[in-house]
Amino acid sequence: MTRYEELWREGVRRVTAGYALLSRADREQVDRLCRSMVARKEAMQALVARVDAASHCAGCGGACCVKGKYHVTPVDLVVYLATGAELFAPLFDNGLCPYLAPEGCLMPPGYRPFNCITFNCELIEDQLPEEEVALFYLWESELRESYRQLRALFPDRSADGPLLKD
Numbered sequence: 001m002t003r004y005e006e007l008w009r010e011g012v013r014r015v016t017a018g019y020a021l022l023s024r025a026d027r028e029q030v031d032r033l034c035r036s037m038v039a040r041k042e043a044m045q046a047l048v049a050r051v052d053a054a055s056h057c058a059g060c061g062g063a064c065c066v067k068g069k070y071h072v073t074p075v076d077l078v079v080y081l082a083t084g085a086e087l088f089a090p091l092f093d094n095g096l097c098p099y100l101a102p103e104g105c106l107m108p109p110g111y112r113p114f115n116c117i118t119f120n121c122e123l124i125e126d127q128l129p130e131e132e133v134a135l136f137y138l139w140e141s142e143l144r145e146s147y148r149q150l151r152a153l154f155p156d157r158s159a160d161g162p163l164l165k166d
């Protein structure tokens with residue numbers, strides 16, 4: 001097993017244990033926060049899809065997805081647990097972002113990490129009307145706050161920090 005596979009397994013174990021230790025009230029709050037984060041991320045993706053973000057990404061080859069090894073955090077794993085979604089298996093030997101499969105990101109938009117869903121390159125952002133850019137960044141700050149609240153609900157800081165490191 002490679003070092004990254006070990007770190008991934010340990011991260012999944014740590015987050016699953018932390019989730020199991022939550023009180024009923026905290027778990028309900030975590031689950032609510034997770035569902036709202038998924039909906040918010042889907043709305044952000046839908047907003048950029050209106051200016052055909054997918055074809056811009058295909059046109060440049062998805063350069064921002066090449067080295068995304070550290071984007072997935074414990075909180076992103078919590079969202080999988082809280083919503084009952086099936087967790088993917090990273091591709092640590094693909095030489096790129098380990099969550100990038102030939103057909104695209106292994107995570108649907110509502111589950112993608114904060115850095116991925118909130119990043120717009122200028123090719124996309126320049127085509128959005130000003131008020132939609134403002135809305136996008138308002139949602140980004142709300143999403144950042146949801147991540148903060150979610151981390152704070154976990155005992156022993158078990159949802160803090162990175163999953164992978166060099």
Ligand code: SF4
Nearest residue numbers: 065068097100105116
């Ligand atoms: S996690 Fe997904 S969206 Fe983010 S860089 Fe990797 S492939 Fe791209």
